[in-house]
Amino acid sequence: MLVRYLKAQAMVLLCGGLVGPIFLTVYFFSGQDELLKWMFWAGLLVTAVDVLVALGLAGFGQMRSAELEQLEAGGVLALAEVTGIGETGTRVNDQPLVKLNLQISGPGLAPFQAQDKVLASVSRLPMITARKLVALVDPATNKFHIDWQRSALVSGMMPVRLTSEQDGRTYDLTGRSGPIMAILQILKANGVSLEGMADLRSNPAVRQQVMDVVRRATAAEREPAAAPAAAAPVVPPAPAPSTAQRLQEIETLRAMGTISEAEYTAKRAQIIAEL
Numbered sequence: 034m035l036v037r038y039l040k041a042q043a044m045v046l047l048c049g050g051l052v053g054p055i056f057l058t059v060y061f062f063s064g065q066d067e068l069l070k071w072m073f074w075a076g077l078l079v080t081a082v083d084v085l086v087a088l089g090l091a092g093f094g095q096m097r098s099a100e101l102e103q104l105e106a107g108g109v110l111a112l113a114e115v116t117g118i119g120e121t122g123t124r125v126n127d128q129p130l131v132k133l134n135l136q137i138s139g140p141g142l143a144p145f146q147a148q149d150k151v152l153a154s155v156s157r158l159p160m161i162t163a164r165k166l167v168a169l170v171d172p173a174t175n176k177f178h179i180d181w182q183r184s185a186l187v188s189g190m191m192p193v194r195l196t197s198e199q200d201g202r203t204y205d206l207t208g209r210s211g212p213i214m215a216i217l218q219i220l221k222a223n224g225v226s227l228e229g230m231a232d233l234r235s236n237p238a239v240r241q242q243v244m245d246v247v248r249r250a251t252a253a254e255r256e257p258a259a260a261p262a263a264a265a266p267v268v269p270p271a272p273a274p275s276t277a278q279r280l281q282e283i284e285t286l287r288a289m290g291t292i293s294e295a296e297y298t299a300k301r302a303q304i305i306a307e308l
Contacts, residue, residue, distance in 0.1 A: 041090035045083050053079030101169075104178055108169040110218050111139025112187070112210070113147075113179065115164040121150060128152045133161065137168055137177060140218065145175055157181060163188035165210050167217065182227060187213050195247055198234070204247045212250035216243050279304050 046054075056076025060069050117134035124130065131153045138144040153161055160166060160181070167183035170176070185191040189208030193216075196203045206212050220227065223239045233240035283292065283300050292300070 037091045037094050041094065042083070042087035045087045045090070050079070050083035050086075053077070053081075053083055101178060104169040104171060104176075105221075107171070108177075109139045109142055109172050110180075110183070110214070110221050111137050111142055111168050111170045111177070112214055113137045113166040113168040113177070115161060115166065116146075118161065125152055128154050131161070135166070135168070137170060137175075139168075139170060141172060142170060142175075147175070147177065149177075149179065151179065159190050160184045160188040163190070167214070183217055186217070195243065197244055197247075199244075204251055206247065206250060209250060212246050215246045219243055219246070276304060276307075 053076045056072040057080065058076075060066075060072040060076065063069050065073075113135045114137075115133055116136050119132040119134075121130045121132055129152070130150055133149050133151060135147045135149060136144065137147055151157065151161075165184075165188050167180045167187050168177040169180055186193055187210045189210075191207075193206045193209075193213055194203055195206065206216075217227075219239060219242045223236065225233070225236070225239060233243060280301065283297055283304070
């Protein structure tokens with residue numbers, strides 16, 4: 034908590050909070066001149082506000098961190114598909130704040146729709162436009178948090194390559210959201226961290242589960258090319274209509290008013306001439 038407070042206090046000071054300490058410093062170095070008494074009270078007030086704001090930010094950050102830890106421990110790892118992206122007209126540190134419409138589904142969850150506002154930073158924008166994100170969801174309340182680290186894997190922004198010592202192969206699943214989500218869920222269920230390169234050699238049970246997913250996903254690549262499809266049966270052309278049928282057709286067209294009397298006479302003469 035102390036480290037979090039110090040970071041928040043430094044941010045507040047850099048964002049204009051230095052005015053208070055500067056006023057106090059000037060007042061005391063001036064020998065506490067009565068003409069500068071206002072600097073003392075103004076500096077004291079600004080400094081007090083700085084401390085309160087920093088405490089508030091630190092407390093909010095601590096609460097947010099506790100919520101994320103709770104979601105990581107008991108939440109469900111779900112796929113959040115971006116169904117819509119809207120502008121909010123707000124920018125934070127020159128980064129646009131966008132509104133996302135999400136369709137969230139995961140194991141044990143009834144699919145639901147939700148909205149979230151996120152900063153579309155340079156690193157996040159490709160994931161957002163790829164339309165596939167990962168969310169940690171509380172199954173009791175459907176409260177969720179977008180996991181950007183896992184989203185980078187599912188959206189294809191980061192390579193996903195797994196090497197098996199059993200067959201000496203390296204499997205590339207980059208951009209294949211289904212198998213990657215299944216692997217992430219296995220790792221989360223077994224408490225395997227994503228920090229750095231995951232080495233599963235010391236956990237054969239998890240390794241076997243992961244490799245089962247990998248082999249199912251890449252089974253089509255190992256199968257021989259399928260035999261060419263059988264040629265479609267030749268359908269004989271329909272027989273040409275008889276003269277009687279053709280004459281009946283133009284009679285019907287004339288009765289319906291589709292063709293004029295002159296067109297009927299010319300077409301009837303043509304059919305008879307072809308006999």
